[in-house]
Amino acid sequence: MCSTGGDDGETLLNPKPPLPEKGTLCRKCKTSKAQVILQIKDAYCKECLIALCNHKFRAILGKSRIFGNEQKSVLVAFSGSASSLALLKLLSDAVAAGPSHRRIMACPKIIYIDEGALLGMSAEERLTKCKEILEVTAGFGFPVYAVPLNVQDSSPVDITNYEIHGNTDDKLKSLFESVSDTTSKLDLLNRLRCNVLSSCAQQLKTSLVMLADNSTSVAVKILSGVSLGKGASISLETGFSDSRHSDVTFLRPLRDFTSKEATIFSIFSGCPKSVFVPSLLTMSKMDSSIQRLTETFIVNLQNEFPSTVSTVYRTGEKFCSTPSNQPCAFCLGPLDTVHKPCSALEATDFSRELSTGKKPESSCGSCDCKNKLRSTLVQTLCYSCRLIVCSVDNPELLPSTVLENAREAQSFSKMKSQIEEFLISEGE
Amino acid sequence: MGSDSLKISVHFGGGAEILFDNLKQHDLELPLDNGTWNLKRLIAWIRDNKMKSKQELFVKDDSVRPGILVLVNDTDWDLLGQTEYELCDGDQVHFISTLHGG
Numbered sequence: 001m002c003s004t005g006g007d008d009g010e011t012l013l014n015p016k017p018p019l020p021e022k023g024t025l026c027r028k029c030k031t032s033k034a035q036v037i038l039q040i041k042d043a044y045c046k047e048c049l050i051a052l053c054n055h056k057f058r059a060i061l062g063k064s065r066i067f068g069n070e071q072k073s074v075l076v077a078f079s080g081s082a083s084s085l086a087l088l089k090l091l092s093d094a095v096a097a098g099p100s101h102r103r104i105m106a107c108p109k110i111i112y113i114d115e116g117a118l119l120g121m122s123a124e125e126r127l128t129k130c131k132e133i134l135e136v137t138a139g140f141g142f143p144v145y146a147v148p149l150n151v152q153d154s155s156p157v158d159i160t161n162y163e164i165h166g167n168t169d170d171k172l173k174s175l176f177e178s179v180s181d182t183t184s185k186l187d188l189l190n191r192l193r194c195n196v197l198s199s200c201a202q203q204l205k206t207s208l209v210m211l212a213d214n215s216t217s218v219a220v221k222i223l224s225g226v227s228l229g230k231g232a233s234i235s236l237e238t239g240f241s242d243s244r245h246s247d248v249t250f251l252r253p254l255r256d257f258t259s260k261e262a263t264i265f266s267i268f269s270g271c272p273k274s275v276f277v278p279s280l281l282t283m284s285k286m287d288s289s290i291q292r293l294t295e296t297f298i299v300n301l302q303n304e305f306p307s308t309v310s311t312v313y314r315t316g317e318k319f320c321s322t323p324s325n326q327p328c329a330f331c332l333g334p335l336d337t338v339h340k341p342c343s344a345l346e347a348t349d350f351s352r353e354l355s356t357g358k359k360p361e362s363s364c365g366s367c368d369c370k371n372k373l374r375s376t377l378v379q380t381l382c383y384s385c386r387l388i389v390c391s392v393d394n395p396e397l398l399p400s401t402v403l404e405n406a407r408e409a410q411s412f413s414k415m416k417s418q419i420e421e422f423l424i425s426e427g428e
Numbered sequence: 429m430g431s432d433s434l435k436i437s438v439h440f441g442g443g444a445e446i447l448f449d450n451l452k453q454h455d456l457e458l459p460l461d462n463g464t465w466n467l468k469r470l471i472a473w474i475r476d477n478k479m480k481s482k483q484e485l486f487v488k489d490d491s492v493r494p495g496i497l498v499l500v501n502d503t504d505w506d507l508l509g510q511t512e513y514e515l516c517d518g519d520q521v522h523f524i525s526t527l528h529g530g
Contacts, residue, residue, distance in 0.1 A: 019506055019507075019509070019510065020506075020507060022507065022509065024507060034507055035502060035507070036503070036507070037504050037507055043507065046502070081442070082441075082442055082526065216526070259495075259526040260497060260526060263442065263524055263526050264497070264499075264504070267499070267522075267524075268502075273441055273452070274441060274442055278446075282443070282446070283446070283482065295527065299494045299527065300494045302494065
């Protein structure tokens, strides 16, 4: 909070110091001319930058002790972006390294999620994108799979055999068309992506999924997560490892790399050029969604004050999640919707009641809806997933796994309330 | 010698190419009759001559929009004086968007 006399405020808001002179030497080897400058004054030549990134990557994975002495299968989520390419290259080099160079014992498989149906891309365009993805990933020598973004579970197939099935896309399109605003659409898209990746990892018999989130995108997720009511799950969504899905752990080994670092690494290390895959955010207006607004805010501020991203990132690292008995039926995160006295949720509901003049339904505190499915569903969801589901017109279109989880959670809590008096609580 | 135009190659990546008809590489010949070309002048020229709309997605004030990396001959423009860098014949300029990636 505000400290008297401390210079925390000053250090955070220091604008960019003057740029270094031309011909500056690399700060590491001090012999070659620097080719890139990171953060404020760290100038590196090409070779030293590559070495630095490789070292950082292997140190993060080594410290986590996730990879031991035996080969472990890992699924790498590939989106075509420079960060995805950097992740692949770093992992590929780490796997091929000698034992004295901190080799990582991993067996990577690459997966690409085809989200073309959402944007109305034609089958031909989507298959062309798959071909482009294959072109850039083939050189790494790992198997490449493709899977369509879907409401029900789809199986990942070898990308060369990938086919488009129009009827399964219709359900996805109807779901997204029934969502009222772009913010909720993007949130829903992220949820679906995680669920698809988790399901594919299980089908491909891997327990690890690597995501290419860099520190800039983590900082954006932290701030927009706070705006979206995700306080309970921010630490899981932005941390190094996320084990919400029972058999699958999501890893973010690039979270210490800035977007500039990851992009420059992918260029300097000779990766193929990134593939641009259109998304809901492409060409969108600055104020079209909370996520877009947050990204613009952070990136613009970072330009003037280069410690912005690292400050948000470091603050976000201090968040933690309080586990709950039942996970949220959608994101599998902790439930934060128990009405405790003086809780933020109680205050939010009270505000809503005052401003809309309507008493919240006792079963659904988030919106004034009559849909029976929705009102039973929201009881099994965390606050931010409730907001998504309340913006979906027809909750029957939600993924079947979510509806199943919700049914299970409902019957579990029903059963618990029936036998509650016979249960010995922890206090006794 | 003494050519009357500056030949450079401009590359767009990371999604920036969709603002330029999806063309990743543009070979340009810039006239030298009005003084030297620096990156500031080049960016303004690109905005005025290569973009029909959405200029705000590439340009901000006199420079590129934050989130777009600029490399000249594989060197970060932060080490070359940013917009003040003077272009030479044969320079390869890369504009790479780092926004909504991962």
